[in-house]
Amino acid sequence: MNDILETARNLRIERGENFHDSLVESIYSEAAKIAKDAVSTPDSNIAFRLDKTVDRLVTSRWLGFPIMFLLLAVVFWITIVGANYPSEFLSTLLVDLGHPWLQGIFLSLGAPSWLTGVLIDGAYLAAAWVVSVMLPPMMVFFPLFTLLEDFGYLPRVAFNLDSIFRKAGAHGKQALTMSMGFGCNAAGVVATRIIDSPRERLIAIITNNFSLCNGRWPTQILIATIFIGAAAPPYLAGLVSAAAVVFIALLGVSLSLFVSWGLSKTVLKGEVSTFSLELPPYRPPRILQTLYTSLIDRTLFVLWRAVVFAVPAGAVIWLISNITISNLSLAEWFINTVDPVAVIFGLNGVIFLAYVIAIPANEIVIPTILMLTVLTIKAAGAGAGAGVLFEMDDAQTAALLKQGGWTLLTGMNLMIFSLLHNPCSTTIYTIYKETGSVKWTVVSTFLPIAMGLIVTFVLTTIWHLS
């Protein structure tokens, strides 16, 4: 027995160290040789040449990038315009009609007012709000994105952009998860599954939050319009506010690259890094299948998680606005306490509280801010009652916020903080699910907050000095 083991050991040593490698290599080589003899491939058909022509075009030095920006811009434009109508419809149905209707039912049943408050004004309204503002853009964006993917164009985008991401220590496919993040960060985080290198995947997950998601665009546009646009001459207002929003989005992209670079140079230095990218042939997209998978896998998946978090958060929003201790609600106590700290960052207590309790979705940050502002300044006639979310048109919003003590500086800082703060609870939960690590979830949550506070603090300090 021992002799056999001894012989085996010696043979292994004789055979050399890279035995495993050479074995695998020879198996592959053999298979390749057999396949070469047995299989013949017609490679001069029309589809093949068409593929080559399209590839020449989309990866050409001069046209590659313009084509890419154009296509992505079209996708975003269709999303924003196309989502408006269903969004209005859902909002009318669920908020304008559904909310009073449910209130009526509860009233006729003789439910105590606090129960109606917690369940209907709190939990239901928050969930309804999240559905009506979140569902339509996702229903438009995800299928469009999936169509581009299915067609075979997206791998070419990763191919073209890899050189930029390589310099940041990341994978070219991060360009795709980043674009997906513009639609929804939670979906962007799930999309990182296409990156097979562990280190680059982690980088893509942590930095996805720097893509300004669908839920934050309306906030950016609103604040840019009523604060930044208003500070410019009227004929430039539209242009200036649009430029401000684009600037924030581009700031997000550069920070995403910068943080990727920083992570790959430090904490993620030792993780395995590989690169490979397959470029599949173009093929006609399978429309129905695409619609189905993007609705089930992406839209409903994300929406369900958002609703699950929105229900308890809605109840909390209502409760802290209505439970009072010595004539002040819990919300006001919190706001008054953190206000002195928030001022250092050029923000205010209302914004801080809104970002804590509106964690289920960025979409409900502005309604929460409006409700809390009405609550703290006791604006007569405005709003729908303590703890009840509502919306107003731009001019009314501007008037209310200015009444709440907002300035141009507050507006700018809110725009920055909206880009640089923790991901929404859906995304945080998704990050945890995808990484399976508490550590990386905590890093992805607090790193952007820390950066947001630093940037707003610096901006505020400079503002006050000049």
Added chain:
Amino acid sequence: MKFPVELLTTVFAAFGLIVPGVKNLFRSKKQKDFLERELLENALKHLYDCDSKGLTPSSESLAGALQIRQKVARELLEHLEVTNLIKYEDERLSLTQEGRGYALKVIRIHRLWESYLADKTGVSENDWHQIAEEREHQLTDEEVDDLAVKLGNPLYDPHGDPIPDKEGNIPPAKGILLRDVEPGATVKIFHIEDEPAEVYEQITAEKIYPGLTLRIIDNKNGKIYFVANGEERVFTRLLSGNISVVPIPASEMEPEIYTTLDKVGEGFECEIHKVSKIIRGQQRRRLMDLGFVPGSRVSFEMSSASGDPVAFRVKGAVAALRLEQARQIFVTNVKKMS
């Protein structure tokens, strides 16, 4: 503009260091025991090292190697003698059977951990040794055996050093020093000494690694001239003295003409000769999955808008590689496509 980059790196590094830094504040008794284990094991390693080089160890050499005071070194030796790990024969200090076994176990962990770092992580080769120096004192026997199984019981570490097995058997160290090779010979690098770290870093910076084939051109005036990866290099005796080589079997002879895949351009195709050993672990397996294996015919497909990465057609599919990867794939039979 170098300063801000370094500053930013520092800030990021500080972020990464805070967590372990806080941990160190709470050094427990367990940790102190651990420091003692480290000292003891390093002493055994030193004694084993002296033994294998035929030198006579002493408390002075031990104090020097471990950078501890003479008094501590003497106490350490007393402790080792009491615990029956070393013995004195005619005033001459040597390891006992148990002491030798223990030293081999530590060396086994060290070399297995280096193999682990090379195959399963992205840690730079210049950091392997230092990390393994720390880990070798931390693993339990079961963990070591699990690790060995997971790595496929490797015989040699990534530097080419033999790894002792569970019973303490050591695969033979092979080869002669590069500086002693005659001109005209073709050899393969078997082992690169990783200490001192400065010399090792100079060697890795030249992209010289175990498994690489060298053709020796000349060996004179204390310098050795050779061709590696198609490029001519000159090494000093200091560098070439830290590299061991073995004569190459005829089957592994390099073809006369070969180049790297990144030089294959529009309208050309080629045959893969081999994938450099510098591509390891997951990265290597990924390339093989895609079809980049010896014998495959590969043709240039297209270049990305920025010129890097570049796409190649291999086995009927199109795969993109970064130029730094393509540079590590050696090809022959470059032909213009019809």
